[in-house]
Amino acid sequence: MQLTDGCLGEVLGGNELIDGQIDIKFKKNVERSTICDLKLDAAMVKQFKEAVENSYWFEFFIDDLPLWGFVGEYHPDRSNDNMHLLYTNKNIVIKYNGDKIIHVNLTQESPKPLEEGRLLDMTYSVKWIETNVTFARRFDVYLDYPFFEHQIHWFSIFNSFMMVIFLTGLVSMILMRTLRNDYAKYAREDDDLETLERDVSEESGWKLVHGDVFRPPQNLVLLSAVVGTGAQLAMLVLLVVLFAIFGTLYIGRGAIVTTFIVCYALTSFISGYVSGGMYSRNGGKNWIKSMILTASLFPFMCFGIGFILNTIAIFYGSLAAIPFGTMVVVFVIWAFISFPLAFLGTVIGRNWSGAPNNPCRVKTIPRPIPEKKWYLTPSVVSLMGGLLPFGSIFIEMYFVFTSFWNYKVYYVYGFMLLVFVILIIVTVCVTIVGTYFLLNAENYHWQWTSFFSAASTAFYVYLYSIYYYHVKTKMSGFFQISFYFGYTLMLCLGLGILCGAVGYLGSNLFVRRIYRNIKCD
Template structure:
């Protein structure tokens, strides 16, 4: 009995190895599964529904569902076996799938789908096929008649035992009339090709769009922004050298310093307050730690995406994001714990919990609202309860413990205060200055240059996410991301210097907000993109568009804010280390 079970298991794995859409190898006459996925308005990419929510030919009995990964579920995919008979390299003539007798409700459903340009998605051997539900036929009187496509012509290109390319052509449109019987048919044609299996996904990549002169101009634009930031930084370094020379002379002549103290101004005068603990240090530490984690997360995903070709798999990018976020939580805890301890924080448990839960809970709050909308509409975008439990378990048993561990390590290894200057007991009063040197103005203006370095790339990112294009130019993204970090650091340091030079020592939150304001400009750009570059409509798609954009901008703001703060922190410590702090 055991030997027969063992033999059966071996035969199962052998058959799966030679005829499976998971290993993508077939022998002649092996069954090839055609999976139906979803259907929805072409203009609204996130408003998707189950394919069989429309009265198409439904497979008999309980159709098999393809196992879905975490990213597939979050992406709103639900693959169901169409049970259409397709054999590898075996042509199929015009064959009936089923016969539909239209009643009034079915006619209304199909008409509404045609009015809204419903697009459905199939998969064969993990390759997508798309087609419209129907079209309009113009009558002599000027009225448009709704026509339903009744024939699906599938063309498959193959190379040896691999499927390389699949295409779907909709044919034989029939008018929608109550009581009319429609034969739903299909045909399959097989064509050999020399295209290798490794390049079979190239047909889905829009080379003219992503490798256009405009995309290359985005690199040029970003480099110019970095050049401007570097130029201003060079001027700042020369100014700092003059400051050092001036303060060195003053230290040699204490009588002159005392006599001119009422007339002196500059960043040295606030050396006794510049390292004072900022307000809400627990929140600031949590934000900086989370931003450091997000920076590492983005870097890892950008590096993994082209190597693992993550853009090919359904939901692979989303799954990689979640897994990488969980395992990089140690970084957020380490940075946050060290920063909180350096500023003398006492309630470190509160700091740890805030660091581990701040960004996930913000995303959960937005996601909960969007999920409620999706459930109300009956969309596939609704996340099942089981998937929510899986995501929570990943956070609770991987991300949260790693963040706590990082907080403990950061608190013990890098949490000792090491300020170059002693903090005075009584805070120094901050003099009134011109309006353009106020922290609020510095914070608003600080994000302009970093946004300018990524503004053109934002168009390609938004278009790929909201307009059915596959983003694959991760080399561009890596370069733009590095330039964004450099420009953010330079601009924030310049703003911090201006603030300290007018004797305002509240630089910590200002440096964070100055860099984080980049996300405000990205969100404003998203409003322009929605109104001018898309044809999206309806409450469902609008809420999903701005909900996902808000999550993206929150993450970008925290990332840039942390980068700006860490750069300014190094700058401030460096300049005060080079002077005498008495």
């Protein structure tokens, strides 16, 4: 069984394959034949016993088709000498159609006790069987239809869809009813001084901060970078999901990760364009600093987490460690494709869409922000803003986590596309409502609040991952804990930046819309 080198995504996913030392020829049956002779020493016995007790299993690939087997059997009710048994023979059944391999299966037998000094003859056999299953449908056996197409999956979509209807109706009510009366008052041409003075004295809420609402936010460089990166990630997720739907990427090992890396590099123009335009519109001068931060922020955060996990994998001697050459390849892709495209996008963005066009003029002296009740503070608005978006993707997160950590093949990317669209709509609507409440509280620091209000969705996803780890997985030990929470942190950082950018861009359009018809000095 000769195994070839994997693609970029396969290596990054910790699935670098090694030769299984099992010689298999096409359509050639093999009676019981020796793989190797294994002489057990004390260290080997201890290692095998630990593997058997913890139900360790291995994975083979034959013509890109996986097959699995346990290391051995554990019987705690037997005597000490027969508690740990190691499988010594592997029976491999391969089904074929013409010159194509269609299905592979593995059964094991001949369990032998693990005893120091014992010589074990590790053997295998191969049997070829013809089948009429077509090559195009050979992967269907790995797809768990009852699990992914359960009724609760459809119910979650319906529940999220109803949430979208409710939130869009709420936002429409704010825009069409609450603001319409204010617009009518501001649009009046009335020479009556008494009426004008009465109208001015009755002003309250969001209308009072029109001279400060377009004031540049603090840490403009960082906000521009995360908004640009989030816009890129939103487009990236959409492209990868569409490729997965039409290209069945789940069939190839590491194909999803490879597609993600390539699409990320090619969509870097979007992050530069959005970030450069936003930075220039808000009066930013050091656009080179903004461009460098935009191009490197998310990749270097992922690199930092990956470096720590890779160091742990090397320390434990795991195949999950990423080779140095692969890291060089990823860096070259970033340096020669992603970075130049981000630079080009920044230049075009700041020149084409970077001119200030605020509906209201910013006053010289900032308006003092009055104290409000605790639930109208930016921190509370930000923390509560992520609850509904998380609720819209809660069920799908269970399927995604189960697919990734319990090694099920995730193939229902149509569901994921629908959930992603729902997430975007819910995030925009919730953030707009939160921004409106904040402005009515006469707090004009809406930019970062709108970002964190949407980004807090990732915080709840991470809390859910802690619950999932303790309830749904059987992981233990520092190595597994670090990889689980490290990769989950990487996922949540990307999700937070994506949702935050979507929330900010939606709130930005809302704020510009409601202040557009106000007559400002």
